[in-house]
Amino acid sequence: MPEGHTIHRLARDHRRDLEGRHVAVTSPQGRFDGGAATLDGRLLLDVDAYGKHLFYRWAGPGHATGDEVDRTLHVHLGLVGVFRRHRGTGPAPTPGTRLAMTTGAVTVHLAGPMTCELLDPPDEQALRARLGPDPLRRDAAPEAMWAALQRRRGPIGGALLDQSVVAGIGNAYRAEALFACAIDPLLPARELDRATFDRLWETLVSMLRVGVRTGRIATAGPDERYVYRRTGEPCHRCGTAVTGSEVGGRTLYSCPVCQRGA
DNA sequence: TACATATGATCAT
DNA sequence: TGATCCTATGTAA
Numbered sequence: 630m631p632e633g634h635t636i637h638r639l640a641r642d643h644r645r646d647l648e649g650r651h652v653a654v655t656s657p658q659g660r661f662d663g664g665a666a667t668l669d670g671r672l673l674l675d676v677d678a679y680g681k682h683l684f685y686r687w688a689g690p691g692h693a694t695g696d697e698v699d700r701t702l703h704v705h706l707g708l709v710g711v712f713r714r715h716r717g718t719g720p721a722p723t724p725g726t727r728l729a730m731t732t733g734a735v736t737v738h739l740a741g742p743m744t745c746e747l748l749d750p751p752d753e754q755a756l757r758a759r760l761g762p763d764p765l766r767r768d769a770a771p772e773a774m775w776a777a778l779q780r781r782r783g784p785i786g787g788a789l790l791d792q793s794v795v796a797g798i799g800n801a802y803r804a805e806a807l808f809a810c811a812i813d814p815l816l817p818a819r820e821l822d823r824a825t826f827d828r829l830w831e832t833l834v835s836m837l838r839v840g841v842r843t844g845r846i847a848t849a850g851p852d853e854r855y856v857y858r859r860t861g862e863p864c865h866r867c868g869t870a871v872t873g874s875e876v877g878g879r880t881l882y883s884c885p886v887c888q889r890g891a
Numbered sequence: 892t893a894c895a896t897a898t899g900a901t902c903a904t
Numbered sequence: 905t906g907a908t909c910c911t912a913t914g915t916a917a
Contacts, residue, residue, distance in 0.1 A: 708899045709911045741911035799898045
């Protein structure tokens with residue numbers, strides 16, 4: 630279930646469970662043996678979420694209290710990646726477990742990530758520089774998203790999935806936010822007016838914050854969504870059947886009446 | 892047992 | 905645009 634809310638929630642949990650501790654790191658599956666060996670036993674300085682990316686920053690080997698970041702573990706869950714949290718040392722990891730981190734009190738297992746790699750600080754900075762503003766971050770600059778939309782060719786529905794435009798939005802939040810703001814997904818991104826953009830940004834901020842708090846994407850009531858994966862079902866607002874179409878290479882769900890072009 | 896599916900992204904053509 | 909990778913789960917055969 631990985632959109633930005635999931636990632637920020639994981640960062641919060643892993644800060645609580647792992648940050649400031651010396652962590653035993655292994656790769657049960659074997660595909661991250663080298664990285665795990667490098668990090669094993671090191672002090673975890675901090676955990677940060679940016680869009681759909683997780684960054685774990687580690688002190689150099691042998692540093693008990695240092696605050697100089699030596700290496701960064703970069704994790705991106707992709708479509709199917711998942712973290713599981715266990716008390717103590719946890720059960721035997723599933724066969725696909727790429728990464729296991731444990732303090733003895735808490736253990737986390739990571740399976741199926743798109744990315745699990747070590748970065749040097751400059752690589753991490755380069756990666757972050759490619760991302761648009763993350764509505765969940767205090768330092769988010771909505772102006773950067775506005776500017777990106779002005780330069781953009783193509784529909785707003787595609788732009789919302791581009792992580793260099795805005796970071797952390799996936800297929801579910803794009804559909805829900807566009808519906809909530811009554812925006813036609815096919816509207817050219819550069820034709821979005823400023824007032825509507827401001828509402829869209831605020832909608833993304835509030836929807837993602839609810840997601841972090843609840844751990845799920847439920848925008849229209851408990852366990853209920855406006856349009857996402859509701860093809861053929863009635864629109865909550867007008868009763869028209871929700872449609873699914875291909876925008877930006879993924880299925881875009883929308884109400885053809887509530888979100889019709891002006 | 893096999894296959895379809897999933898809230899993602901990249902690389903090749 | 906299409907193929908591909910990653911893993912777990914649910915349904916069909």
